[in-house]
Structures are given as structure tokens and as C-alpha cells.
Amino acid sequence: MKRIILSITALFYLSTGLAQxxxxxxxxxxxxxxxxxxxxxxxxxxxxxxxxxxxxxxxxxxxxxxxxxxxxxxxxxxxxxxxxxxxxxxxxxxxxxxxPEDTTSSLRYFVDKQLTDTDRTTKPVKAGGRYFGYLPYLSVFKLPKDLENINRMVSYAVVELLVSPGGRLADFKVHIFSGESYHRVFNMSTNMPNEEDKVFTPATLNGEPIGCRIMIRCWIDNYGGIMMP
Incomplete structure (x- = not known):
């Protein structure tokens, strides 16, 4: 019995020492x-x-x-x-x-196909959810110096992501809207720092993968960044 106890004690200290x-x-x-x-x-x-x-x-x-x-x-x-x-x-x-996602969501989804009443669709899904999962795309954008003084009360941003049928980030844009007529588009790099930010579960149409655009309406903060409501 003494030997068994000593062996167990030795194993305990060994595993503790190996713990990181x-x-x-x-x-x-x-x-x-x-x-x-x-x-x-x-x-x-x-x-x-x-x-x-x-x-x-x-x-x-x-x-x-x-x-x-x-x-x-x-x-x-x-x-x-x-x-x-x-x-x-x-x-x-x-x-x-x-x-479930309802009409209060900041995200909208569009496919380049006229849909019929019998079509069955699923939207693209991002690991990380509809808030945290999209923060990497928002965090890489800052207003340029010539727009730093834009009136936040009448301005907003729209992040546009194109997800390919293969579930890859294929295009990335940020739209800035202000007042009744101002609209400027910024083409962003799809070469995101983390590989997982390039990957989605693609949208489907009648069970087949299809390309889909995700549009995310955002606020412009006081630091020139953008954020979801």
C-alpha cells in the first residue's frame, strides 16, 4: 500500500511539473x-x-x-x-x-439572382456570430483625414462583403454616406490578417452554394472608426 501511495504521489508531482x-x-x-x-x-x-x-x-x-x-x-x-x-x-x-435574425438586424443579404416563391435559400454564416464575427472587418477601417470632420448626425457607413460560393471573402468595400447625396466607396483588401476572417459558411440556393453579398449598416464614431449599433 505504501508503494502505491508513493507512486501516485510521484505521478501527481510529475504532472504538476509538466503543466504549463x-x-x-x-x-x-x-x-x-x-x-x-x-x-x-x-x-x-x-x-x-x-x-x-x-x-x-x-x-x-x-x-x-x-x-x-x-x-x-x-x-x-x-x-x-x-x-x-x-x-x-x-x-x-x-x-x-x-x-434567429429579424428585421432589426444590421445585416442584409443579396444574391445575384431573381428568386421565386419556391426557391429555398440559406444565408452565409460567420463563425463568431453576427456581432463579434464581423468586428475584424469594421476595425480595419478609419476615415481618411479629409473626412474627419464629417457630420456624424447625418452620416453612416455600410460595409459590403462578397462571399464566394466556396465560402471565401471575395470582395470587401466600405461605403460612406452623408446627407442626401454624398457617397464615397473605399476598396479594402481581402487579405485579412487572420485566415479565419476570410472563411464563411456560404449561402445556398436550393441546396447549392451561391455567392452572396452581405451589407452591414454601421455608425461612424468620434474617432473615425465604424461600429454596429
Missing amino acids: ETVIRKHRLTDEITEKISVLKSDKATRQGLYQAVNEKNIAIASGNFENDKKAGVWHYYNPKGHLLQNYDYTNKKLLFEA
Whole structure:
């Protein structure tokens, strides 16, 4: 019995010694959202363990876990009020839940085909949900200097994303509208910093993948950035 206890004790200390220590790193994702990322103490570039993104009201809009710097298991995504928008299983690359979308949504979807009453369609889906999943496209845009003084009260932005039938980001534009007639288009690079920001579950028409444009109406903030309501 003494030998068994000694063996168990030795295994406990061995596993403890092999466990990787982590620390929390904070990072501003946007002006309103802060990331809390568990990283290895020995290598702060490697994400390991719990991840959370919280807004200024300390409401989590994303939570999940990293394993060896990759998203693993089920992640949960919320809107700024804390309502669940999506559960996504990164280990099995599977959408588990997507909240219904109604007319109050900031997103609209368009296909280059005249639809009939009998057509069956599905919209494109972004891992990360309809709020957090689209933040990377908003965060790369800032108003140019010649538009910094634009009247925010009569101006807004529309982010336009083209998703190919293969589920890839094929085109990316930002439209700025102001007053009754001003409209300017900015062509953005589709070479996003993270590979996952180039990937969608494509729209379908009668069970077949089809290209689809996503239009996202946004506000222009005081810093020249854009954000969803």
C-alpha cells in the first residue's frame, strides 16, 4: 500500500511539473471591447486556456478556450446586451446554434439572382456570430483625414462583403454616406490578417452554394472608426 501511495504521489508531482503556467494578457480589440487572453507564461505569444472579450459594461461578447494557440471546443458569442447569438464547435468545425435574425438586424443579404416563391435559400454564416464575427472587418477601417470632420448626425457607413460560393471573402468595400447625396466607396483588401476572417459558411440556393453579398449598416464614431449599433 505504501508503494502505491508513493507512486501516485510521484505521478501527481510529475504532472504538476509538466503543466504549463499561464497568465492573463489584456488587449484592446476596439475602442469599446477588451480581450482577456490566457497565454503561456513562458511564451506570451501562445494562447492557452480561457479567452473572453468584454465590452465597457463588462458584458462578455465572446468566450471560449485555446489549446496550443488554436480555438478549441465550443465557443459562445453574444450581442452587446449579452443575448446569445451563436455557439460554434471549433474542434469539430460545426455550428451548434445560430439565433434567429429579424428585421432589426444590421445585416442584409443579396444574391445575384431573381428568386421565386419556391426557391429555398440559406444565408452565409460567420463563425463568431453576427456581432463579434464581423468586428475584424469594421476595425480595419478609419476615415481618411479629409473626412474627419464629417457630420456624424447625418452620416453612416455600410460595409459590403462578397462571399464566394466556396465560402471565401471575395470582395470587401466600405461605403460612406452623408446627407442626401454624398457617397464615397473605399476598396479594402481581402487579405485579412487572420485566415479565419476570410472563411464563411456560404449561402445556398436550393441546396447549392451561391455567392452572396452581405451589407452591414454601421455608425461612424468620434474617432473615425465604424461600429454596429
